Amino acid sequence: MPDRTDQLTDQPRHSAVDDAQGIAFGVTMAALGMHILTHMGFVTGQTTGLAVLIAHLTGLPFPAVYFTVTLPFLGLAWRRMGARFALKTLVTTAALSGLVAVLPSWVELGRIEPTVAAILIGLLFGIAALAAIRHGGSFGGLSVLWIELQDRTGFPAGHAQLLSDVVIFGLAALIMPLDTLAYSFLGAAVFSLFLAVNHRRDRYVAV
Amino acid sequence: MTDPGKHSLIEDAQGIAYGATMAAFGITILTHLGLVTGQTAGLAVLIAYATGWGFGPVFFAVNLPFYLLGYLRMGLRFTVKTFAAVALLSALSVWMPGQLSFATLNPWLGAVLFGFLSGSALLALFRHGASLGGIGILALMLQDRLGWRAGWVQLGFDAGLFALAFLVVPPETVAISFAGALVVNLVIAVNHRRDRYIAA
Numbered sequence: 001m002p003d004r005t006d007q008l009t010d011q012p013r014h015s016a017v018d019d020a021q022g023i024a025f026g027v028t029m030a031a032l033g034m035h036i037l038t039h040m041g042f043v044t045g046q047t048t049g050l051a052v053l054i055a056h057l058t059g060l061p062f063p064a065v066y067f068t069v070t071l072p073f074l075g076l077a078w079r080r081m082g083a084r085f086a087l088k089t090l091v092t093t094a095a096l097s098g099l100v101a102v103l104p105s106w107v108e109l110g111r112i113e114p115t116v117a118a119i120l121i122g123l124l125f126g127i128a129a130l131a132a133i134r135h136g137g138s139f140g141g142l143s144v145l146w147i148e149l150q151d152r153t154g155f156p157a158g159h160a161q162l163l164s165d166v167v168i169f170g171l172a173a174l175i176m177p178l179d180t181l182a183y184s185f186l187g188a189a190v191f192s193l194f195l196a197v198n199h200r201r202d203r204y205v206a207v
Numbered sequence: 208m209t210d211p212g213k214h215s216l217i218e219d220a221q222g223i224a225y226g227a228t229m230a231a232f233g234i235t236i237l238t239h240l241g242l243v244t245g246q247t248a249g250l251a252v253l254i255a256y257a258t259g260w261g262f263g264p265v266f267f268a269v270n271l272p273f274y275l276l277g278y279l280r281m282g283l284r285f286t287v288k289t290f291a292a293v294a295l296l297s298a299l300s301v302w303m304p305g306q307l308s309f310a311t312l313n314p315w316l317g318a319v320l321f322g323f324l325s326g327s328a329l330l331a332l333f334r335h336g337a338s339l340g341g342i343g344i345l346a347l348m349l350q351d352r353l354g355w356r357a358g359w360v361q362l363g364f365d366a367g368l369f370a371l372a373f374l375v376v377p378p379e380t381v382a383i384s385f386a387g388a389l390v391v392n393l394v395i396a397v398n399h400r401r402d403r404y405i406a407a
Contacts, residue, residue, distance in 0.1 A: 012400075106311075193221075
């Protein structure tokens with residue numbers, strides 16, 4: 001038995017298997033969420049939302065667009081967070097894009113009530129992000145840019161994130177019916193609320 | 208920020224709502240594919256398939272006798288939260304299949320999705336001081352009274368359920384169901400750690 005001081009200072013650490021299952025879980029839940037999102041023709045915030053818009057405007061397949069959109073931010077992630085983080089992000093986004101690409105051949109969704117779809121998307125994205133964050137993974141993309149912006153110019157990253165979502169939803173308003181936009185907003189709100197309440201490093205203490 | 212060591216009422220409520228919703232999504236997939244599973248939900252699924260009754264009302268009824276045990280063994284807070292989770296899951300699992308349908312769904316993928324969804328649902332419920340049913344409590348009670356190891360009792364119960372399942376569904380369905388139940392249990396075994404998620 002370690003003595004009392006050792007017990008108190010011993011930080012619980014995830015093993016490689018812990019992290020692998022956490023990220024596999026996150027990728028699967030995010031892929032299911034994206035499958036429902038694209039099936040319903042909804043939009044969302046940040047990198048996924050940007051990819052939805054580009055895919056919509058160009059007619060290119062969403063998974064390929066999503067993967068491509070995350071690539072430019074990998075260099076930034078490498079500089080800021082190190083090679084290990086950047087590599088993990090690359091593996092995660094590649095696995096996510098791959099799964100979203102093959103998912104339609106295993107599961108074809110039928111009719112889904114839009115409110116139910118929006119809530120499920122919010123919960124699935126929320127739990128996926130929570131698992132990824134807790135296991136040191138990341139779905140990559142825009143957020144690292146906002147952190148960089150904050151460091152360079154002092155503009156708060158949270159504000160930049162919110163502002164960019166306003167722009168994405170604003171652009172979506174030009175090409176989407178208003179009710180689709182409202183359901184999309186509900187999904188994004190559930191996602192944000194879920195993370196706001198549950199992402200607590202003081203409660204989930206393992207790293 | 209609320210107290211890191213203690214969930215507020217709203218935090219518990221959203222955790223229970225999350226757990227019941229994801230569990231209902233999982234049950235919608237499970238029953239759509241005609242798969243079975245373990246524990247109290249597994250018993251309810253088998254009864255539902257054998258009688259043609261819906262999963263929701265059967266699950267709600269099967270849980271009723273266990274609330275007294277829950278109250279004696281785990282206290283009032285746990286019992287009230289568990290009742291809320293079971294009632295919400297029962298209602299949602301009646302309602303959800305009408306809201307969401309699958310054109311096609313590969314059963315192996317469905318089993319894995321069921322495993323992740325219900326594993327994550329149970330994890331959220333445990334972390335917020337609730338549960339989804341009586342067999343686990345009964346197993347803890349038997350360990351206290353008779354010294355039977357709770358883990359073995361639960362394993363024995365699931366073995367019995369899966370043996371009975373052979374009478375109700377085809378053998379291939381039992382195999383796919385087993386994969387789903389394995390994923391649920393792996394998610395709980397790896398992630399349910401009070402030393403990592405410290406809030407109560």
